[in-house]
Amino acid sequence: MTRNGKVPALAILAVLTAAAGVGALCAGRYVVSVRDVFRVIVSRWVPMEPTWGPTVEKVVLLIRLPRLAAALLVGSCLAVSGATYQSIFKNQLAAPELLGVFQGSCVGAAAAILLGAGSFFVQASALCGGILSVVVATLITRFFRSDSSAILVLSGVIVSGVMRSVLGMLKYAMDTETQLPSITYWELGSLSDMTFQKLLPVLPGMAVAMAVLFAMRWQFNLLSLGDGEARSLGVNVAAVRGVTVACATMLTSCAVCLSGTIAWVGLVIPYFGRLVAGPDSVRLTPIAALMGALFLIVVDTAARSLAGVEIPLSILTGLVGAPIFVTMLYRQRRSVK
Numbered sequence: 001m002t003r004n005g006k007v008p009a010l011a012i013l014a015v016l017t018a019a020a021g022v023g024a025l026c027a028g029r030y031v032v033s034v035r036d037v038f039r040v041i042v043s044r045w046v047p048m049e050p051t052w053g054p055t056v057e058k059v060v061l062l063i064r065l066p067r068l069a070a071a072l073l074v075g076s077c078l079a080v081s082g083a084t085y086q087s088i089f090k091n092q093l094a095a096p097e098l099l100g101v102f103q104g105s106c107v108g109a110a111a112a113i114l115l116g117a118g119s120f121f122v123q124a125s126a127l128c129g130g131i132l133s134v135v136v137a138t139l140i141t142r143f144f145r146s147d148s149s150a151i152l153v154l155s156g157v158i159v160s161g162v163m164r165s166v167l168g169m170l171k172y173a174m175d176t177e178t179q180l181p182s183i184t185y186w187e188l189g190s191l192s193d194m195t196f197q198k199l200l201p202v203l204p205g206m207a208v209a210m211a212v213l214f215a216m217r218w219q220f221n222l223l224s225l226g227d228g229e230a231r232s233l234g235v236n237v238a239a240v241r242g243v244t245v246a247c248a249t250m251l252t253s254c255a256v257c258l259s260g261t262i263a264w265v266g267l268v269i270p271y272f273g274r275l276v277a278g279p280d281s282v283r284l285t286p287i288a289a290l291m292g293a294l295f296l297i298v299v300d301t302a303a304r305s306l307a308g309v310e311i312p313l314s315i316l317t318g319l320v321g322a323p324i325f326v327t328m329l330y331r332q333r334r335s336v337k
Contacts, residue, residue: 009276013290017072020294024068024301029308030059041065062195070194070258071300072293075265077206077255079292080285081248082266083273084213087220087281088244089153092274093328096252096266099156099245103163104133105256110170110183122186123198123257127205130253133159134245152245188312189262191300202254209250213285216244220281262296262313264321269295271328 025037036052040060043050050057078096085094097103108129112122133156140155174180219240222230227237252266269292270284276291277283296313299320303311 009287010290013287013294017290017294017297020297020301021068021072024071024297025060025064027301027305028059028064029305030055032056032060036060066196066199067191067194067300068297069196070191070199071296073199073203073206074191074255074259074262075269075292075294075296076289077210077251077292078262078265079269079273079288079295080210080213081251081255083270083281083284083288084217084220084244084248085266086270087284088223088241090224090226092271093267094153095264096248097160097261097263098153099137099249100133100159100163101130101249101252102256102261102263103160103167105130105253106183106187106261107163107167107170108132109186109257109260110167110174113179113182113186114170114174119193119198120201123201126257127202127253129163130256131249133163134249138242138245152241185312186260187314189260189314189317190303190310190312191259192304192310194258198258202258205250206254209247209254210289212247213244213251216240217281217285220244220285221279224279224281259313262317264314264317264325265292265296268321268324268328271324 022034022037026032026034036056037060039048040052040057042048044061081096082094085096085098086092089098105126106129108125108127109122111129112125117125137152137155137159140158141151144151171180171183174183219235222233222235223237223240225233230237230240255262270288273284273288273291277287299313299316303313303316
């Protein structure tokens, strides 16, 4: 507890995330008891007599546990990248897809599907496509010889438009019976076929990018004061913005290559984070990470439990995110006139 007797928000979020994780391992069309979940997991390290069937072990370890890990990672990555973009661009309506990451990842995935590549190469192509989009957007700002955040955002809009056109051409060339449904479902976002083998290749990129953003988050407060004020305080604005954009892009690209495009998480979760932590990025970044993980764990559990067939994640996040976005616009109506 803090000195005034209040439990820190981070501790509360950590407990809620852990509880949601246990619930995710138990819930679904095949219900598993909490006792069996713990015993199955502990048995991987401590020898014990199995009191559960092979189906329970398969459901917990091979299906739900990697899916839970992916939801935790994807949710936290999207939320942290969204909070980072909003801080450095001084705009609470900024989102991870701001620089065309989502569209570039879709193009990469679509190209791999069109060529008949396997799931690993679809992931790799999606990752490369997202990074390529931001590289192109950055090169456009270099062409204008400007380090302005406004120019970078406009460059992202240009790249997003081009990537949407390229994606449309790739869809037009796809086989309508097999390939087109694959990319359409991928765009809607899902963790249905997640395995630890798919998680491992992107973990290093996620870990490094997340560590850098956590280490630099105090500088986001200085950038929010404006470029001139930040320079007067000794901040290398171009270098800090470049590194943070690169790391936020890496987080988004890694998340998208695992789950497909999941909209709204990077927009609405930092909004709730600011309600708890305020605008201070030092507190906001870890709170956004836990909130994003908690939110996506709950949404993914609902997606596979509410109906007889699995609901794509972007459908549920859109149903939650759109009303919140209207609320955000209403609160900022004076600043957007």
